[in-house]
Amino acid sequence: xxxxxxxxxxFIDFPKRVSQIQEKMAxxxxxxxxxxxxxxxxxxxxAFCPWRSYIIIxxxxxxxAFTFVIDAAxxxxxxxxxxxxxxxxxxxxxMNQIAQISDFIKExxxxxxxxxxxxxxxxxxxxxxxxxxxxxxxxxxxxxDCTFVxxxxxxxxxxxxxxxxxxxxxxxxSRIVDEGHKAVKxxxxxGGWKNLTETEIAGIAALAMRxxxxxxxxxxxxxxxxxxxxxxxxxxxACTPPTTRKLQAGQPLMVDIHAMFKLALGDHAHNYLIGPAxxxxxxxxxxxxxxxxxxxxxxxxxxxxxxxxxxxMDFAEEKGFAEYMVPGFEHGIGMLGDEWRIGPxxxxxxxxxxxxxxxxxxxxxxxAMQYACPEEDIGFRYENPIVIKKDKCEALSRFALRVExxx
Amino acid sequence: MTEKVAYLSSxxxxxxxxxxxxxxxxxxxxxxxxxxxxxxxxxPGGNAKFLYFxxxxxxVTDVLVDEGEPPQAEFVITGNYDLFAQITQxxxxxxxxxxxxxxxxxxxxxxALKLASLADRLxxxxxxxxxxx
Numbered sequence: 001x002x003x004x005x006x007x008x009x010x011f012i013d014f015p016k017r018v019s020q021i022q023e024k025m026a027x028x029x030x031x032x033x034x035x036x037x038x039x040x041x042x043x044x045x046x047a048f049c050p051w052r053s054y055i056i057i058x059x060x061x062x063x064x065a066f067t068f069v070i071d072a073a074x075x076x077x078x079x080x081x082x083x084x085x086x087x088x089x090x091x092x093x094x095m096n097q098i099a100q101i102s103d104f105i106k107e108x109x110x111x112x113x114x115x116x117x118x119x120x121x122x123x124x125x126x127x128x129x130x131x132x133x134x135x136x137x138x139x140x141x142x143x144x145d146c147t148f149v150x151x152x153x154x155x156x157x158x159x160x161x162x163x164x165x166x167x168x169x170x171x172x173x174s175r176i177v178d179e180g181h182k183a184v185k186x187x188x189x190x191g192g193w194k195n196l197t198e199t200e201i202a203g204i205a206a207l208a209m210r211x212x213x214x215x216x217x218x219x220x221x222x223x224x225x226x227x228x229x230x231x232x233x234x235x236x237x238a239c240t241p242p243t244t245r246k247l248q249a250g251q252p253l254m255v256d257i258h259a260m261f262k263l264a265l266g267d268h269a270h271n272y273l274i275g276p277a278x279x280x281x282x283x284x285x286x287x288x289x290x291x292x293x294x295x296x297x298x299x300x301x302x303x304x305x306x307x308x309x310x311x312x313m314d315f316a317e318e319k320g321f322a323e324y325m326v327p328g329f330e331h332g333i334g335m336l337g338d339e340w341r342i343g344p345x346x347x348x349x350x351x352x353x354x355x356x357x358x359x360x361x362x363x364x365x366x367x368a369m370q371y372a373c374p375e376e377d378i379g380f381r382y383e384n385p386i387v388i389k390k391d392k393c394e395a396l397s398r399f400a401l402r403v404e405x406x407x
Numbered sequence: 408m409t410e411k412v413a414y415l416s417s418x419x420x421x422x423x424x425x426x427x428x429x430x431x432x433x434x435x436x437x438x439x440x441x442x443x444x445x446x447x448x449x450x451p452g453g454n455a456k457f458l459y460f461x462x463x464x465x466x467v468t469d470v471l472v473d474e475g476e477p478p479q480a481e482f483v484i485t486g487n488y489d490l491f492a493q494i495t496q497x498x499x500x501x502x503x504x505x506x507x508x509x510x511x512x513x514x515x516x517x518x519a520l521k522l523a524s525l526a527d528r529l530x531x532x533x534x535x536x537x538x539x540x
Contacts, residue, residue, distance in 0.1 A: 072517045073517050083515070083517065083518075086517075087517065088517045092516075093504070093507070093510045093511040094485070094510075095519075
């Protein structure tokens with residue numbers, strides 16, 4: 001199976017990924033991997049699979065994806081897998097997802113008594129795609145002589161360190177996001193903000209990013225998250241789908257926009273004060289810029305979420321704004337569907353980031369911070385994908401770090 | 408032809424082949440190359456039978472009716488005799504039988520979607536053969 005030429009900066013060796021999975025399967029005596037999570041579908045097929053989908057990875061040979069029949073031809077067209085390895089399911093006799101996949105495992109792969117790895121777990125991210133109880137019981141009933149073992153860790157561990165093609169895709173997604181920020185800044189400058197709503201700001205960014213090559217504003221948190229006025233300062237408020245609220249003088253504006261390029265995700269938040277700004281607002285803004293700058297300088301291989309968090313919160317305490325900080329400075333990111341948790345599932349709380357996870361070179365994560373002062377109706381957000389390097393990090397969005405006062 | 412032939416008999420098979428070859432052009436069949444086996448369960452007498460079609464570049468090349476295992480086919484549709492008989496007579500639509508789960512299809516569903524209308528054309532021709540069921 002040939003994939004795109006390696007001179008393509010966005011080339012990913014998907015057959016190699018499959019081989020890596022199969023090596024792990026062999027080590028764990030797994031005959032078939034039955035993946036259902038969106039992150040797994042993206043990582044293996046290189047196609048956007050918005051409908052409930054499954055990937056069947058045999059011990060040897062090519063995987064086969066199953067998705068809703070109305071989208072199967074498109075997925076096959078986008079994927080490196082051919083149409084014989086992207087099949088559609090439908091509510092027809094023999095064609096529903098349980099019957100078709102279990103028949104495929106028994107008859108096409110010849111696995112009638114083997115060990116089947118599946119994906120179960122817990123997620124704060126709604127579209128995660130772990131196997132449901134109904135699916136599990138149905139597959140177990142249809143493959144009654146097989147043993148089912150939870151095997152999500154195989155994909156999770158392999159996907160942590162990003163290859164060059166993946167990182168380049170993330171760089172391009174961030175370049176696209178920066179085009180969205182340029183369009184928003186131009187639109188709101190010189191009084192252009194008057195009468196604009198949060199939803200219109202989201203649309204201005206979306207149009208610019210799509211013109212630059214974004215597929216969609218991928219985030220399930222509302223696409224482009226725009227907040228103005230008191231909504232910027234909601235306690236812990238790291239999720240602000242836009243509303244029809246109009247921008248107003250003397251209030252903050254938070255622009256958190258998202259682009260997707262070849263399943264890599266751009267995610268950068270930039271903040272404004274619609275003038276005139278008070279000294280108190282500018283003080284808050286400077287606090288925010290100071291802690292973001294220090295955080296970006298601190299990220300590198302060898303540190304952990306908890307060590308970085310302690311260091312940053314000590315700084316915020318020293319400067320007198322710790323009470324406005326959400327004490328978290330990161331969230332995970334990967335190809336579409338891989339969001340929030342950092343690293344493998346090895347922390348004190350199942351399926352959450354291990355605070356002692358030690359960052360390694362070429363991990364990609366979102367450097368994320370939320371500064372919120374609800375009592376003063378002001379807040380700021382920072383998000384930017386970063387690549388962990390040996391002694392620094394590479395911030396992928398290049399939009400200048402500042403809180404801009406717009407007149 | 409006015410005298411009736413028995414469903415799935417050799418005479419019925421011959422009539423199916425003759426009509427399909429004379430009434431369906433490669434253009435009408437979109438020049439497809441495919442094969443489909445219909446597995447009939449609970450046939451009169453208790454046996455299982457199959458009806459097999461092969462089409463090359465839009466021309467019907469093989470129509471087989473027999474007992475036992477059908478030749479390897481791109482699509483396999485399994486159901487009971489009475490249901491297939493009702494479908495052939497136009498009493499029940501095949502897609503309704505598939506949607507109800509009474510027929511079981513094996514094969515690439517995406518390709519099957521493209522062939523659904525062509526299968527209906529085959530069925531309409533078979534339904535015009537005077538047949539005893």
